Amino acid sequence: MRPVYAISGGVSKFAKSRPDKNYQALVKEAYDYAIKDLEISFPAFTEIVDGSVASYFSDHFSRQLMAAIMAQDYLGLCPKPSHRVEGGGATGGLCFQEAWKSIASGHMEVAAAYGFETMSHVETWKGNEFIALASDVSFDYPVGGFYSGYYAMMVTRHMKEYGTTVEDMAHVSVKNHINAFHNPYAQKRNRYTIQDVRDAPMVAWPLTRLDICVMSDGAAATILASEEGIEKLEKAGAKIPRPLVKVTGIGRGTDAMRMADRPHVDFETFIKDYATDQEKESQETMKYYQKLWDQGTRYPGVHSFRAGRTAGNMAYRHAGIHDPLDELDFVELHDAYTSSEIQTYEDLGLCRYGEGGPFAASGKAFLPGIDYGLKLPDKPVCPVNPSGGLIACGHPVGATGLMQAVFAIWQLQGSIEKHFNDDTLQVKDAQKGAIHSHAGTGTYVTVSILEKE
Incomplete structure (x- = not known):
């Protein structure tokens, strides 16, 4: 090729x-x-x-x-x-x-x-009905299935499995909205606090209106x-x-439309088929995952997106990436819900499965030099959704993945100031970035790696 x-x-x-x-x-x-x-x-x-x-x-x-x-x-x-x-x-x-x-x-x-x-x-209700047709219309849809409900179910399982909190999710919303404050293309350019996110109208517990992207x-x-x-x-x-x-890697993954049809694989199968190369090489990580399985965790269940892990692993191997957190300078990922951003941190190997919540609140996915009004224990390492993501930029579905590509191109060209009339969101000396698109409840996922030559 x-x-x-x-x-x-x-x-x-x-x-x-x-x-x-x-x-x-x-x-x-x-x-x-x-x-x-x-x-x-x-x-x-x-x-x-x-x-x-x-x-x-x-x-x-x-x-x-x-x-x-x-x-x-x-x-x-x-x-x-x-x-x-x-x-x-x-x-x-x-x-x-x-x-x-x-x-x-x-x-x-x-x-x-x-x-x-x-x-x-x-109308919004009709739009939600159209979107809900991207679930099994013979199984999920007739019993009242709609996407905010699906994602609420998935994140409550994530919370039970791993201890993820609503405050972790709110950190994602605060980060992405404040990033978008500096993006003139974004639909929602607002500053919010953790309390604002939790006080917003509840849509499907634990997801409030500020945890969810807009049409x-x-x-x-x-x-x-x-x-x-x-x-x-x-x-x-x-x-x-x-x-x-240069586009140095592409990856894709798929999964069953009905979440009930997705497997609960054992530890050995997870390591063989889904663990990243970096995870396989770490004895400490092997012990960490073995402990999770000993406690009853199974993969992917409804708490993780194996299509995302499959797509990420394929793209990383294509691009020669071994340690995504260290080697990627930014990621634009599909945050239709704050919960799905947390799940995707894990799928893309930015942290281990079960650590997405603490990672969200750590500061590692934030941009340096921006006042988020938060006490973050760690310095930024790999900014995620520096554009503001879907949560704040908006989600005109057919355009969204291409929007991510455009912002990634501008980051790597070092031209954010040129296009935004503001350099606040420019990732300094960006050399390599990833874009991630996600369909349904993780049925189709794509990951592409772009790199400054």
Whole structure:
């Protein structure tokens, strides 16, 4: 496979509602920004780009089948090749990886990946119903299944297994909202305290309104290229920042739709099939996990996402990462709920299973130099969701994974100040980052590693 570079990106303003534009125009807002950032004319770029991949989650929100082809036409990309991907909350991450495949395989030299969702066209209750259709409609959905309920169930099990607290979860909300305060693209730019999070209206115990992401209108686009594609663009006048940002690893994982169908594997199977290479090499960690199993823990149960661990392990091996906490400079992960961020710390090997709660409150996932109003025992090590994540930026599903990619590109290019007019969220000397997209209750998960060359 050939090297693949993420050379540019754009994000529309995320908002509860964007009545000023239809979904095609939102996509163009992000797409035009990505092209403009390359300092190449729209006609010149259109001549060179070989094709695209499009992502949106639900036909229900736009009330339009094959909506992506209408966006393709609006961008002036017809008759170039394209296809639409859909995988729940992981749709944007899958889209990014499909564009990567187009370049890596030699099928294209320059590819655009764009995604969108306009969720404001329906009432919130109806939107939640549409989202709930991403569960088993013959089993979970008829008995009142909805996603906040699923995640509440999962985190209460996590709390029972590992001692995770509501205060741990609130630390995630405080961190991500305060980060987003400095992000002009974010939907919710507010400062909250632990008490604010716990005093917010309860949705499904223990999740309050400030533990849960919001529905959004928005779009995002990224441009990926091969070395030959970069050469073509630069000959046409594009200015592509150096050093380049290279996609060095991708990983995916899946799991059963119904959580009741997921296994409870024994200790030996967990170590053989799921433990990270770093965990396998630590006798102390082996003893730690053996103790958990002796106490009755089984994996993944409903408290962990084995699809996330599978995707992370695959991406790390592809990118040559052994110690993610030490080697990654930041992570943009899918925090649809504060609880899922804590679960994903563990899945991605930033800490061991069972330690996600204390990790959330430790300060290791925070940015340096920001006053969070918290007494954090540890210094920042690997900022998680420096953009503000889904909790604060918003979650227009088809755009979300691509939003993460755009922010990762800007972090690695060192251009956060350029795009945000504020350098507060710039991770200093960032060399390597991860983006993580997650669908359903962990049914599809993608992890991609981006690295400054």
